[in-house]
Amino acid sequence: MATLADFSNEKKYKAIVKKTSRLTPSDAEEVRELVIEVQDPAFHCAVNQSFGVLVAANGDFGNAYHHRLYSVADIPETGHNKTILTMLVKRCFYIDEFNGEKYSGLASNYLCDREKGDAITITGPHSLPFEVPADHSANLILIGMGTGIAPFRAFIKHIYQNIPDWKGQIRLFYGAKSGLELLYLNDHDGDLTSYYDNETFEAFHALSPRPHMNDPIAIDQALILRAFEIVHLLSLTNTYIYVAGFKDIKNKLDETFAKILGSKEQWETRKAELIAGKKWAEIIY
Numbered sequence: 088m089a090t091l092a093d094f095s096n097e098k099k100y101k102a103i104v105k106k107t108s109r110l111t112p113s114d115a116e117e118v119r120e121l122v123i124e125v126q127d128p129a130f131h132c133a134v135n136q137s138f139g140v141l142v143a144a145n146g147d148f149g150n151a152y153h154h155r156l157y158s159v160a161d162i163p164e165t166g167h168n169k170t171i172l173t174m175l176v177k178r179c180f181y182i183d184e185f186n187g188e189k190y191s192g193l194a195s196n197y198l199c200d201r202e203k204g205d206a207i208t209i210t211g212p213h214s215l216p217f218e219v220p221a222d223h224s225a226n227l228i229l230i231g232m233g234t235g236i237a238p239f240r241a242f243i244k245h246i247y248q249n250i251p252d253w254k255g256q257i258r259l260f261y262g263a264k265s266g267l268e269l270l271y272l273n274d275h276d277g278d279l280t281s282y283y284d285n286e287t288f289e290a291f292h293a294l295s296p297r298p299h300m301n302d303p304i305a306i307d308q309a310l311i312l313r314a315f316e317i318v319h320l321l322s323l324t325n326t327y328i329y330v331a332g333f334k335d336i337k338n339k340l341d342e343t344f345a346k347i348l349g350s351k352e353q354w355e356t357r358k359a360e361l362i363a364g365k366k367w368a369e370i371i372y
């Protein structure tokens with residue numbers, strides 16, 4: 088798995104915040120959509136990429152900059168020597184295991200606090216592992232948790248907008264702690280909902296059964312409810328699985344796919360085939 092050190096922060100670009108809006112209601116976790124403009128013609132970014140954000144650090148650990156990655160959440164707009172990028176950012180907080188105190192995540196809070204007209208420093212672009220298969224009849228099972236929906240928003244839009252002969256089935260599973268935080272449904276422009284009409288596309292969402300108790304999101308139940316179709320898709324050689332989201336999703340997905348396929352061994356064998364055939368890709372953070 089790649090670590091942040093694998094992503095160079097040497098190439099830096101200035102970007103201006105053109106728009107910032109909160110996607111979630113005030114009583115839910117804060118997720119914002121930021122639209123930024125990079126005015127440097129040397130910066131080229133594609134749909135299947137991320138970019139870094141550099142924040143001046145206080146140097147506690149001897150580092151002058153704090154570098155964090157964000158997925159491109161819409162098809163980048165280019166022209167007139169500039170690039171317009173959309174990103175989804177969740178305002179992160181962490182509880183210190185030793186003293187129990189709550190700390191703010193540096194880059195996410197910095198980004199959520201930016202206002203229209205502010206300048207930020209970005210790096211990249213950096214690749215994401217989610218390639219559009221060359222076989223346009225391939226099937227895609229996309230699983231995006233929380234802001235993990237961001238790369239798939241761009242990816243699905245790109246497929247239906249720019250690949251007219253796309254025939255494969257796309258199943259998007261996405262989840263959040265509560266309905267209030269579902270980025271997909273809270274997407275003001277409804278850009279994904281318009282694809283509901285496409286006969287190859289279906290989306291399913293999962294929630295936490297008790298969001299206030301911090302219960303995990305029931306992505307397992309959402310997948311198990313569609314077990315019949317997943318077993319069928321996984322019996323085909325041209326099915327891909329792409330996953331994005333927080334690290335706690337990893338074991339949960341392995342357990343769930345093992346249940347769906349009948350045993351841990353069957354899932355391990357199928358997953359190994361997917362990985363070997365470059366049909367499994369993930370970004371976990």
Ligand SMILES: Cc1cc2nc3c(=O)[nH]c(=O)nc-3n(C[C@H](O)[C@H](O)[C@H](O)COP(=O)(O)OP(=O)(O)OC[C@H]3O[C@@H](n4cnc5c(N)ncnc54)[C@H](O)[C@@H]3O)c2cc1C
Pocket residue numbers: 137153155156157158159174175176177179181182183184190191192193194195196234235237238370371372
């Ligand atoms: C390829 C990729 C794409 C991504 N895309 C997105 C995206 O589209 N949207 C998005 O919102 N995020 C995305 N992320 C995650 C993002 O890069 C950041 O990790 C996230 O925003 C948190 O960064 P931060 O600087 O706010 O938090 P940090 O300050 O970096 O804190 C992060 C980590 O440090 C630890 N930590 C921090 N402070 C403390 C403390 N005081 N005590 C104990 N532990 C602490 C926590 O364990 C936590 O895991 C992506 C990550 C990757 C790798």
